[in-house]
Amino acid sequence: MSMDIVHWLRGLGLEHYAAAFLANDIDAEILLEITADDLVGLGVTSIGHRRKLLAAIAALRDGRGSFVAASPAEPMRREQDAGIGPNAAERRQLTVMFCDLVGSTALASRLDPEDLREVLEAYRAAVAAVVADGSGYVAKYMGDGVLSYFGYPQAHEHDAERAVRAGMAVVAGVGRLKAGGTALASRVGIATGLVVVGDLIGVGQAQERGVVGETPNLAARLQEMAPANAVLVAESTRRLVGDLFEYRDLGPVAIKGFRDSVSALQVLGESSIESRFEALRSATLSPLVGREEEVRLLLRRWRQAKAGEGQIVLISGEAGIGKSRIAAALQERLQAERPVRLRYFCSPNRRNSALFPIIAELERAAVFARHDDATAKRTKLSALLSQSGNAVPDLEAAFADLLAVPAGDGIPNLPGNPREKRERILSALVWRLEDLARQQPVLLLFEDAHWSDSTSLDLLERFGERVRQLPVLMVVTFRPEFEPVWIGQAQVTSVLLGRLGERETMALAGGVAGGKPLPGEILDRIIEHTDGIPLCVEELTKALLESNFLQEVSGQFILSGPMPSLAIPSSLHDSLMARLDRLGPVKEVAQIGAAIGREFTYDIVKAVTNRPDDRLGAELDQLVDAGLIFRRGGAQQTSFVFKHALVQDAAYGTLLRGRRQELHAGIAKALEELGGPLPKQDTSVGERSALLAHHWLRAEAWDKALAYTLEAAERARNLYARPEAINHYWQALELVERLPASSERSRVHFEILVSIVQLPGWRRDEKEEARMLHHLDLAMTDASEAGQTANLARLEATRGGILDDRTLLEGAIARAEVSGDKLAMAYCAQRYGDVLGGHGQFEASLEHFARAVEIYGTQGNRLRQSIVMASGGRCYNARAGKLDQSLDFAGQVRENADALNNAELRAWCAMNAEPYYYRGLWDEAVVAAQDALPVAWEIGEWPVIIFSSAWLALAYSKLGQADNAQRVLDRLFDELPVRAVKSQWMALPYAQIARAQIYLTAGNYSEALDTVYQALAAAVRRSFRLEEVAAHRVLGQIHEAMGDRAEADAAFRRSLEVLDDIQCPPELAQTLLAYGRFRRGDNAQEDRPLLERALRLFEEMKATGWIAETRIALAAASPAS
Known part of the structure; x- marks a missing residue:
């Protein structure tokens, strides 16, 4: 056993000189004779360090100091292990360094075992000293290999950089060691990634802190590839250290055990870039925002x-x-x-x-x-x-x-x-x-x-x-x-410098995205998780752009699927973990708080930890003093808020799955038992049911999670929080699949499906439509096997409506009749009526809606009856030219909305603008929309908002109020959620047509043309025949204004061709009027018959405003033949 020079140096805080001392054979005896000049020769250039060493040597001579007899590297490991609990396994980002002594087999063959032992001890001591100097952790000695961690048990702000510097220092330090007169050589591999680290493996002297994950394997393979006296790093490490170093890119290399090629780089030395800021950032600086x-x-x-x-x-x-x-x-x-x-x-x-x-x-x-x-x-x-x-x-x-x-x-x-x-x-x-x-x-x-x-x-x-x-x-x-x-x-x-505000955060995120718009959901997450810290905004935005759930379409980014949980960017992980690791055992309280949410209360933490008040209070005080959380309130009624959302994410991210489940189950039980008001949580609507659903879901108690999720969905629905309700229903559908098959599961599955499809905006994209069809297939199978005929009919009608499958809808209606279930009959009739109406078959559609209205009336379901009247009854009567009937339905809906005091019905009253517009009563159309649109905006009734805004804008235009028309549509398209654009509701093409019409009136032909083409594409894709008619008519008017008469004539004719397939007198009359005006310029006397036919249709509908317009056009038309 030799005297431990390394440990002595470490006690002085000067362990980075250990390699030089060992390379020059400085032992305890020689150390006592060391002079200031000797220290300079050893590379101790700092005056302060030389004085510290000389004082310590003098103390040794006087008997006031001492060495510690130990194996060269063991003291560091003992000190590093201190404070790590027996159950300290955690998920965390780790930089792993694997060092190997080159040519050790040859050394063993030519050296005496004792000499070899001394060489290996000197080598290990040199490596251990360097690792300790970089605040790393020597995890394991494997013969001539040394496995080290940077980022565990104590993370530091720049662990990847520390690892690379340590790798370079190891190569240099080992190179100064000699064996039999020959310099030793080493090689190093370094990689960074997510691991599970901290499990105690082995017993006694063989005990070690194990690590599980791809990262240590990659570091070991890179080490094997490295030439002598070289450091190889993975791209994962290179991204974190940026251009602090110069590299030789080895390109993608095939590595044993890895399916894909791995990028590897050899570190050549420190770079010449002046600024750390510039070296750690890309060549292009992010936009300067808010400064x-x-x-x-x-x-x-x-x-x-x-x-x-x-x-x-x-x-x-x-x-x-x-x-x-x-x-x-x-x-x-x-x-x-x-x-x-x-x-x-x-x-x-x-x-x-x-x-x-x-x-x-x-x-x-x-x-x-x-x-x-x-x-x-x-x-x-x-x-x-x-x-x-x-x-x-x-x-x-x-x-x-x-x-x-x-x-x-x-x-x-x-x-x-x-x-x-x-x-x-x-x-x-x-x-x-x-x-x-x-x-x-x-x-x-x-x-x-x-x-x-x-x-x-x-x-x-x-x-x-x-x-x-x-x-x-x-x-x-x-x-x-x-x-x-x-x-x-x-x-x-x-x-x-303060933090950025929300607008500045959005501007910075947009700048990082190259000026291309980001989805609102993404911006909300960035704002929520970055707390206005520019670096966090930049790094999180970059991480999101590099993810696979954002895709660029037409110059903007859109979500390719549901928003997943956000992972902490690797570039921020070390600095966040460093703050947590400095807490020591108190970190557990931070982890529990993180599992509860961004904000948590004393009583919930107390219930979960079961700690005495004095201990828990002291631990929370430490978290406050460390600047990780804020305190609100006083005494034991207090609540706490994480200062940074990313700190909460980091604390939660370290927990293993099993521990997370335990914590969430404990939190859920505490919430159930404690009752009382809760602080606002990061849930959809901040309600107790949503919060309990969240924790039982994370605890994987699927049945409890489902019950609370459905409760949260109903509460959100009753509050007209449609997006939140839809999200809860989608979560409920996922939970249903986790439950074992049973009649109860079948019943709940059916109720969820029927509920969600009645909410506007449930179908955000094709993927969600596919998910819905998948669930409908499962539910239909269950209903069929259980002999639930009425439920099966409603599920078939839902599927038929989504797929536009008339055969399936007709079968559903027949099945509902067999079942004798009146409500099932009404539901299927309404679904079929919607599909027929969308295709312009208004008379057939109205037959089914009349059936639904009748059944709901006889069943005493006045609300459902009124909804059917407001939607299909009013709409398709108007489009069929039955304006008296449409306005009669509109009046009944208005009365029922007041009698039932129902916000949804009040919102639907805005749709009464449609029959008024078709009748040419522009002022009445404006009043109808203006009175009810605010309610629709308030509750998020988006189909009503979109359609009614279109009718309102068109009515304003007829009244010569172009600015008001533009204002209405600007607000609509500014606030239109992404899901509306992606799901292509029937309403959206008509709003685009109205916008194109307003652009045309303003002389903005380019915008008008682009907008009408968008509407036309959507209408054709979804087979919305009325919208196709209107789009071709407005397209003809735009080409007419631009002087493209051939294109205009073709568009008008196409509008009339489609009208031959549908029965829509109001739109037919408008197209005839527009085409007649156009043909007046051809001197072919073909304009008058078109205008006369339009007038007859308008007169049949008593469309007074349109009648007046048409008579004016006829007065200027070609003379009668």
Whole structure:
């Protein structure tokens, strides 16, 4: 057993020097004789670190310090394992590093076993020291292989980067070790991905924290592929570290055990990109949104600085809030002025490296290259300093020492006293700033000061003292935990960046999407989950765009299916988990809260955890103090809200499936037992039933979840929350399939299907239609086997209506008659009437609607009877030219709406505008629509909203109120939900036709043409014959206005051809009127017969407004023959 140098160094916080100590055979005896010069030779360039080491060595000599006898790597693992519970398995993103000693078999064949043991111990110690320095975790030693995790048990903000840097350091450190005079070599593979990690495997010394998933296998395979002294990374890791490093792309490679080829890259070294922000982002910056005022402020301060009144601007804000983006925007705006730029970038990995950001800036300014030798660097440094025209030997000595470049001839050495030497270097750096400012105004950017080393901060303070007398704008960015010394001083401006508002969030998301519109549901999720933090908005939007449930159609993105749960973008995962891991055992309370929801109450957490009040209160206090949750209320009546939705997602995401089920079951039981009011939850309508349904669903208690889901659906339906009700019904259908077959399941399945299809907007796309047909098939089979004839008839009628299958509908009507169930007869008659009406067979349609109205009346179902009157009865009588009957139905519906105090019926009264419009009573049409449309808007009765808006706009147009017509349609199409466009309701084509008509009246022919073609395509696709008629008529009018007479004539004729197949006097008369006016210009005396026929039809319908129009047209028509 050897003395553990590595553990001793780790106790000093200097374990990153372990590889150098081991490579130079520093043991306990030699350590006592180490001098300051020896430490420099070992690579300890930091004065502070040398002093710390020398003090610790002196303590050892005096007997005040001690070594720990141990295996070289075991102490680190013991410390890392401390605090990990026995049941600590979690789902989490992990970066896995697999290291292997190259040529170990050959070593074993030529070395004595004891010598080999020492070599392996030195190798493992070197790897373990590097891993520990990068805050990683050595999970397992496998002969000459070492498996390490970055991101467990403690996540850090940049774990993937830490892993890559560790891989490079391992290769370098192991390369300094020797065996029998020959340098050792290693190779490293690194991959990142989702795993389950933390299960204890084995016993005693063989115990380890296991990991399950594809990621460790990929890391191991990449290691096998790697050449000696090389680091290979997977694309999953490369995406997270961006361009912080330079790579050699090995392209897609076939890897054993992986079905698809895997992208692999060899890390060549750190990149030359100056800014971490630029390296971690794509080449194209995201749009600057919501920060114009801050940029204008910076530009004002720049103008003041240029005038000689130097300025300091302190920009603070939480991670991802946009500090670096504003700095980049400032540089963009000043590009034309070409100021001197001094850009200093701090790094989370270099906090202990004195003057790291300063050195990095000087190396960039001197254009040092990776392979430059000492002579080349000295030449470049001299050239840099000579640019001022005031080359001073003392300054060159200071910079040469700082950059570890041997000084040239005639350059004096710096003082040996460390304090004097430090002072000379800092003074030289201040002199450089002053010299540059004398030549030209300087923009000095010091980014991420919260990661700075103390010496750089000392220099920054000195800069701050001087810039007030110089033409310098000094911008310092930092997170809230950093406390700058200049606050409140003269010529200092503080800027605290806040989060974006909803409009700004939507604008930023749209910018990331390239200006192409995103679905409303997607934008809502982005707003909900990102809390206005720009980085989160960008990364979540990118992740959604890369997903497979968004597709680009006609220049906009649409959902290709139902909205899934959102996964946390891999680029944000580490920083979110780091905040949770710092909590230690208290993280469990955060996980329980996350399972409850974005907001949770004390009493529910108490019921689930069964913790004593003092302990639970202290743990919740820790979560509040850590800034993860807000507290509302007081004492034990308090509630808590996660500060960030993504933190909640991260906490919940770590839970394994079994634990999630346990928690949700416990939460549901607590909610049932506690009763009382609940805070608003992330559910469809925020009701107790929806919340309980959610938790029982997650607990996989399907029967309870179904019961509460149906309760939530009914409540939503009664509140006219149609989208929420539809979502609940769809969830109920999924739950039904999870239950075992039974008569009760068959009954519930039937009731859900009949309920959902009566809600407007249930069919959002073809996929949902296919899902509905699937469920109808299952339910029909169950009903047939159970001998439920009436139910089977209604299911067949529903299927027939969806598929436009008249044979199936006729069979359903016959089956309903056999069953003797009156309500089934009425339901099937209504469904068949809808299909016939859609095809323009209005007389046949009205027969079935009359049957439905009669049955509902005899059954005493006044509400259902009125709905049938309002829809098919009023509509198809109007379209059949029976305007008196249509208006009679309209009056009855109005009376019943008042008598029943029913909002749905009141909304349907807006449809009374249709018979008034067909009668040419434009004012009455406006009044009917205006009176009831607000109710339709309020309850979301979209078919009514769409149709009635079309009639209202057309009536306004007839009255010469073009602006009102445009306003009505603008609102309709602005607020029309995506589901309406995708499901192509019968109403939508008519609204498009009305819009085309309004565009035509305004002389906007291009928009009119595009819109009418959209309507025509939809009408033909769905076989909406009346809409096809109207679309061709308006198309003819547009071509007439554009002077395309042949196209116009063809469109009018096509409208008349379709009218030959349907019985619709109002539309026929309108087409005859329009065509007659058109033919008047042909001098063929064919216009008069068309107009006379139109007049006869209008007179039969007593369509007064149309009669007047037609008589005016006849007065100007060709003379009678």
